[in-house]
Structure formats: structure tokens, C-alpha cells
Amino acid sequence: MLIGDILLAQNLVTPEDIKIAVHRQKENGGRLGENLVALGALTQEQLDKAIYEAPQAPKSIEDTGIPLANLMRIFFKLIYINSLETASEISNAMKLPIGVVNKLIQQSGDRKFLESLGTADKSTFSETRYVMTEAGKRYAIESLDQNQYVGPAPVSLKAYQIRISLQKITNERVEQSKIDASFESLVIADDFVRRLGPGINAGKSILLYGPPGNGKTTVAEKVAEIFANVIYVPYCFEVDGQIIKVFDPSVHKPILGHETKKVASSGLRREEFDGRWVPCERPIVITGGELTLEMLDLSFNAHAKYYEAPLHVKASNGTFIIDDFGRQLVSPEDLLNRWIVPLESRVDYLKLHTGKSFSLPFDELVIFSTNLSPDDLMDPAFLRRIPYKLETVGPTKEQFFKIFQMVGAARGLEITEDIMDIVIEELQIKNKFELACYQPKFIVDQIIAACKYSGTEPRVDQQLVVDALKNLYTSSAKGSGKTAAKSRNKNPEEPMAEAV
Numbered sequence: 001m002l003i004g005d006i007l008l009a010q011n012l013v014t015p016e017d018i019k020i021a022v023h024r025q026k027e028n029g030g031r032l033g034e035n036l037v038a039l040g041a042l043t044q045e046q047l048d049k050a051i052y053e054a055p056q057a058p059k060s061i062e063d064t065g066i067p068l069a070n071l072m073r074i075f076f077k078l079i080y081i082n083s084l085e086t087a088s089e090i091s092n093a094m095k096l097p098i099g100v101v102n103k104l105i106q107q108s109g110d111r112k113f114l115e116s117l118g119t120a121d122k123s124t125f126s127e128t129r130y131v132m133t134e135a136g137k138r139y140a141i142e143s144l145d146q147n148q149y150v151g152p153a154p155v156s157l158k159a160y161q162i163r164i165s166l167q168k169i170t171n172e173r174v175e176q177s178k179i180d181a182s183f184e185s186l187v188i189a190d191d192f193v194r195r196l197g198p199g200i201n202a203g204k205s206i207l208l209y210g211p212p213g214n215g216k217t218t219v220a221e222k223v224a225e226i227f228a229n230v231i232y233v234p235y236c237f238e239v240d241g242q243i244i245k246v247f248d249p250s251v252h253k254p255i256l257g258h259e260t261k262k263v264a265s266s267g268l269r270r271e272e273f274d275g276r277w278v279p280c281e282r283p284i285v286i287t288g289g290e291l292t293l294e295m296l297d298l299s300f301n302a303h304a305k306y307y308e309a310p311l312h313v314k315a316s317n318g319t320f321i322i323d324d325f326g327r328q329l330v331s332p333e334d335l336l337n338r339w340i341v342p343l344e345s346r347v348d349y350l351k352l353h354t355g356k357s358f359s360l361p362f363d364e365l366v367i368f369s370t371n372l373s374p375d376d377l378m379d380p381a382f383l384r385r386i387p388y389k390l391e392t393v394g395p396t397k398e399q400f401f402k403i404f405q406m407v408g409a410a411r412g413l414e415i416t417e418d419i420m421d422i423v424i425e426e427l428q429i430k431n432k433f434e435l436a437c438y439q440p441k442f443i444v445d446q447i448i449a450a451c452k453y454s455g456t457e458p459r460v461d462q463q464l465v466v467d468a469l470k471n472l473y474t475s476s477a478k479g480s481g482k483t484a485a486k487s488r489n490k491n492p493e494e495p496m497a498e499a500v
Contacts, residue, residue: 003033006050006279007042009230009255017041055163055232055274057097064100065156066238068107073143075104076113077150079132080140085117086127095152095235095275105130113139147243147305154238155276157358160246164361167231167317169282170203174226182222186215187403187437192390199388200226205343205366207383210392212371213438217323219392220367224284224319230255231317232277236306240356243306244298251314252280283318285311291328296338300353312348315364325370325377332377339366343385394435397424404440411444413460422462426469433473443468 004021007013013021013036021035028035033047058064061071078084078093091101108114113136117129132140144150155163179197199206200223208216233252236245287295291311299308312320326332342348342362351357368386370377383389395403401420408415423443427433446468451458 003031003051003273005255006054006230007033007036007047009279009281010050011228012042012046012050014041053166053230054279055159055277057272057274058100059097061100061103064096064153065159066154067241070238070241071104071153072107072139073146074149074151074153075101075108076132076136076140077143077148079130080137080144081150085129085131087130088127093152097272097275108136111135149236149243149245149304149306152235152276154236154243155234155274157237157239160234160237161359161361163232163234163277164316164363167229168203168363169227169317169319169365170201172227172229172282174200178226182226185406186218186222187395187399187406188215188219192392195388195390196223199390200365202387203363203365204388205368205386206388206390207374207386208367208369208390208392209374210371211394211434211436213436214392214394215437216369216371216392217321220319220321220323220369221284221286223365223367224282224321227282227318229282230279231282233280233283234277239352239358240354242352242354242356244309245306246309246314247278248309248314251283251285252278253283255279255281283315284321285315285318286321286323287311287328288323289327289329291322291330291335293330293334293338296335298350298352307352310350312342312362312364313350313360316360317363319365319367321367321369323369325368326372336378336382340382340385395437397435400435400437400440403437404443407440407444408460411448411458413444413447413458415440415460419460419462419465422465423469426466427472431473439472442472446471 004013004018008015008018017036017039018032021032021039021041024035024039025032030038033051036042037044037047061068064071074094075090078090082089082093084090084093087098087101087105090105091098094101105114108130109116112133114130115133117131119126119128174197176197179193179200183193196206196219206223208219210216233247235247236243238244296310296312298310300306301308322328322335328335343366346362347359348362349357349359374383374389397420401415401417404415404420404423423439427435427439443465447460447464448458450464450467
């Protein structure tokens, strides 16, 4: 883990600052952070805070928080599966410092599980090579029989509990200017944003409800993307000898591997951070109709004999969005009963297949998004536990025209008032459909597709608009007074109000 990546992710320095500091480091020595402070790129206080917030590397086996026997099993599984020979290779695989790995090697040698093969020339330095004895191979195979987890060493349950509490989502104050900037590409009522802001900063659950096609999912995603703090996610943690995987590349976005990766081989020294934790952006988990109750519990792989953390645990310190709430495979009542305690107490309880239960802080912004009536989905007791309830309504004619112009301009089309009059005539007067935020994008996409088919440059005329609107609804829906979104095959919660 490189301090430069962390400072970049927190917007404390720029890539150019890093390059200049690395050049100075080559000439004067010292750590990267010290050189950045000397150059005035950041203050000592900012540097100390960034270093303090990062998990510090263990200096001993005891500091890992994991019993020696459990570390030894992971140690030998990694050597056996990946044919590792040197301390540096093992350190990189276990994400533990060389000093701790050397102590594991010493323990293994004392038990006659490893023996030395001499040194290996790595061009810049020499390392001792090790090979497993027959006793060591038997121990590795026995360890694989116990569980087939092969990867970075776990952190302890206590360390994970503390870490979630240290990096709460409410630690990050989201200013109004940042919220305004996030929603600048949307046509949205001022009072809606004004009421949404406190909910974001409170970190409590939010209910977005209203007719389909008016941007509930877009709003939820915009909210999730507002947060900027770096958090630390463990590859896995251990409870009573059981391994539970947390880090998921499909959910967690590491901040490493940017500018500092280019200069890591040119003298950039690694700070003493714990490599078992991955610095990431705050996670965003979005789930829709596929959500089941089982996805909110530990998933035990009976063959591999270790666990995968549930979705909401992977979303810790981030945002969990339940889209199309009420249309999941699990009933709304069962889902709400599962979360009524975590949302109230901010603590969740999970159970291993052995019967052992443990708790984790429940720290995430939960956003429910639905086009169904909230009163039909949940009882008053649960509604009370969702402190922020915001309705998304259809746009006014002025807002609709603005959205139409924004979406058209993004595709090189000019939307005039005459075109707007045609749309209003077809939608509201002839067919009695309500205006919705998704409709302008739908119409523009249809026009672009029609022009492509005819081999002409994209343009807007009455016939193209009327043809587009005929694809917006079915004949059976005409005159029903219902929004045409229900006749679409696509999810009506796509970001329709955004100029894309």
C-alpha cells in the first residue's frame, strides 16, 4: 500500500506533486510524505491524519490478531498451491510484513515443515529459498481439507468491528455545494434537493417513491457517488477459525494503481501499512428484483468450507440501494423484518453454520426506491424507522421542455417549442398520459434510431416524433390515464432526466 495513492484519493496532492516529490526523494532521500510536506504540497497535519487513519502493519504474529496455528495453515496452503519459495513471495501473497513472515518461516523450520535450499538471485538482491518437507506437504494438504481458502491473511473480527466504526459514513460531511454539483445535470426541484441533503448527512435510511420513470434510481445513484472518503476493506476476516471473505472486486473499487504505480520502482518507499486492508472508495451496492433473504446472510460454501459476506456487509461504510422495492423475490414484509433491528440499533447479527453468532456495526446509507405505494408495502412501525421520505413526481411542462432540450442537445438535436407542442398534443391531449422524466430520452433515442435506419443525418420533425411516441405506449394503454412507462420493456427507473 503506497501513501501516494492514499493522498491522491483524498485529493490532498496531485499527480504532478507526486512526480516532483519522487524526484526530490531520489536526490535527498526520506519518505515520500516527508518530501511532499517539504515541497509544501500538503501540511504535516494532513499527512499525519492520512497515515493515522490507515491500518498499521503488524510487527509480530500477536499483532495480527490471528492465532499462530491459523496463520500457519494459510502460510502452507499458499506455498503448496502457488509454489512459493522466498519470504518476499510469501509476504506478497499473505499481505503480511517480511518480519512477520520470517517468524512464520522460523516456526515452520522448528517443526521440520520447511528446509532451506540456499539463496535465489533476484538480480538486485538475494533471498533464501525454502521448500516444504514431506511433513510440511502433509500439513498443507490437511489444511486444505479444513478449508480451501488460499489468499491474504484474515483480520480479526474485533479489528473489523473497530474499522467499520472508525470510518462511518456520517464522518463525511457532504456540503450543499457538493450536492448541487452532483445534481447539476438533472432537472430537479430545489425543495427536493433541500430535503435530501440532511438525509445524506444523517446517514439514515431514505425512501424514494413516486410514479415510474421520474429518476428515483438516478437520484439514488447520484447520492451514492457523492461520498469521497477513502475507507479500508479487509480481504477477509476470521471468526472462531472460520474465514469470511469481504473484498469483492465487483463491489469495491481500490484506489491503488494510479500515478504512484508508475513510479513505485523508482525509489518510492512503502509506508508501514497493513496490506490485509484494501483502500477503496466507499462501496455502492444496487440490488433489484433478484434480491432474496438468503443474500442478506452469510453464504457458506460447503465444498470450499469458507464464507462469503452478505451484500449489506460488503456495502459497509457505503450505500445500499434496494431498487424497485416491493418487486423482489423476497416479500417486502420478510425483508423489512430482517432489517428492522439493524436499521434501529445500527448493529447486525450473523450466524455461522456452527451455531456461533457474532455482531457487526450496521453502517451504510440504505435507500429504498419504489413506484408502489409505501403504505401498501410497509406498516407504520417500519415507515417510522425510515426518517427521510421523498416523493419524485412528474415534471411540469417547463421542466419537461428543459429536459427535452438538454437531452436533444447532447445528441446534436435542437428541440423547439413546436416540437414540444406536438409531444404535449400526442401525450396529454390525445392519449391522456402524464409527463415523465424518462420520455425525452426515449423520444430522442427513437429519432436517432429512425434516422440511422433511413441513412439520413439526425433531425427532428413531426413524423419522427409521432412515430417515436407510438413506441412509447401500446394501443390498449391509450386513454387509461396511466403513465406509458408501464408499457416499456426497459426498467422505468433508468436515468431519464439526465442529459446523457
